[in-house]
Amino acid sequence: MxxxxxxxxxxxxxxxxxxxxxxxxxxxxxxxxxxxxxxxxxxxxxxDAPMIAPWEHDLPLEQVLQNLAPVSAATTQVQENLAAWVGKARSLGATWSQVGEALGMSRQSAWERFA
Known part of the structure; x- marks a missing residue:
C-alpha cells in the first residue's frame, strides 16, 4: 500500500x-x-543584495500567471493545516474564545470559520 x-x-x-x-x-x-x-x-x-518580494521582480505576464496556481495551492494547504490545528486545539479542550484570541479574532468569528 x-x-x-x-x-x-x-x-x-x-x-x-x-x-x-x-x-x-x-x-x-x-x-x-x-x-x-x-x-x-x-x-x-x-x-548587500536588496530584499524584494517575488511579485515585485520584473517578470513577464506568462510567468506571473504560471505562479498563480502554485500560490493558490499553497494557500489551500495552509488553510487546511490551520483548520487541523484548530481541530486539535478544540479536541484538547480549547474554547472558541481561546481559539479566537490565539488567531486575533472574536470567538464568534472563530466559530463561524472553523465549526
Missing part, C-alpha cells in the same frame, strides 16, 4: 511521498530538494 500524502512542499508542491525528507513549520513545509536550493541561493547571494 502506498504511503499517504500528508503534506506538500510549500515551495515546489511535491508531496511527502515523492521526497526524501519534509520539514514542517507552522502551517508550511519544505522538502530536502528545496532546502538544498535555498542553501545554494543563500551561499551565492551578495550580503
Amino acid at each position: 502506498p504511503a499517504a500524502v500528508i503534506a506538500r512542499c510549500s515551495f515546489c508542491a511535491k508531496p511527502n511521498t515523492e521526497v526524501e525528507t519534509m520539514v514542517g513549520g507552522p502551517g508550511v513545509f519544505i522538502c530536502d530538494g528545496c532546502v538544498r536550493l535555498c542553501v545554494s541561493v543563500i551561499e551565492g547571494k551578495p550580503s
